[in-house]
Amino acid sequence: GIQVEQSPPDLILQEGANSTLRCNFSDSVNNLQWFHQNPWGQLINLFYIPSGTKQNGRLSATTVATERYSLLYISSSQTTDSGVYFCAVEQNQGAQKLVFGQGTRLTINP
Amino acid sequence: GAVVSQHPSWVICKSGTSVKIECRSLDFQATTMFWYRQFPKQSLMLMATSNEGSKATYEQGVEKDKFLINHASLTLSTLTVTSAHPEDSSFYICSARGRLAGDTQYFGPGTRLTVL
Numbered sequence: 151g152i153q154v155e156q157s158p159p160d161l162i163l164q165e166g167a168n169s170t171l172r173c174n175f176s177d178s179v180n181n182l183q184w185f186h187q188n189p190w191g192q193l194i195n196l197f198y199i200p201s202g203t204k205q206n207g208r209l210s211a212t213t214v215a216t217e218r219y220s221l222l223y224i225s226s227s228q229t230t231d232s233g234v235y236f237c238a239v240e241q242n243q244g245a246q247k248l249v250f251g252q253g254t255r256l257t258i259n260p
Numbered sequence: 261g262a263v264v265s266q267h268p269s270w271v272i273c274k275s276g277t278s279v280k281i282e283c284r285s286l287d288f289q290a291t292t293m294f295w296y297r298q299f300p301k302q303s304l305m306l307m308a309t310s311n312e313g314s315k316a317t318y319e320q321g322v323e324k325d326k327f328l329i330n331h332a333s334l335t336l337s338t339l340t341v342t343s344a345h346p347e348d349s350s351f352y353i354c355s356a357r358g359r360l361a362g363d364t365q366y367f368g369p370g371t372r373l374t375v376l
Contacts, residue, residue: 250304
């Protein structure tokens with residue numbers, strides 16, 4: 151099956167810093183989503199981005215489908231950005247199921 | 261829009277009992293629902309996929325007789341953990357996708373199961 155690798159596994163930053171999270175995948179995809187899991191476990195949809203670039207406030211994401219990676223940018227980090235960020239992909243011609251990466255645990259210190 | 265709810269949010273039960281978890285899509289019709297399990301500090305692992313009106317498709321290694329899934333309507337799927345044991349303690353999360361939600365999966369808030 152498709153492999154999804156996220157890096158870095160852990161990231162600790164000071165408030166106000168910028169960060170880039172990476173997601174590599176091993177095969178063609180027709181769906182890629184970025185999520186933020188908050189401390190209570192809720193998965194919050196950040197982006198549906200199988201290709202191209204999107205921006206939402208301080209967050210933006212870019213997926214280069216031909217090179218099989220996606221990047222999530224967080225600018226001017228706030229303590230509320232802390233949590234685990236997951237990338238998940240749905241393989242082309244697959245069974246509509248998402249395969250999750252192992253996540254990046256982001257800690258923003260005040 | 262595209263809200264998914266789960267009930268209960270947490271449950272504690274004795275070993276050997278069965279526990280039912282409900283997953284509802286509140287503002288869209290979910291043609292497909294998914295059940296995931298997440299152990300502490302780990303990623304989400306898909307357990308099964310269910311389409312309305314048909315039997316669920318289980319991932320390899322998931323016991324279908326232990327984790328009963330029913331997707332009886334376009335807004336409701338249930339997961340029943342039968343004869344639960346301590347090793348079944350985990351965070352169970354459902355997601356849904358439907359006609360008006362496009363290809364995006366929307367996730368419920370999760371149910372934390374603790375089996376004593």
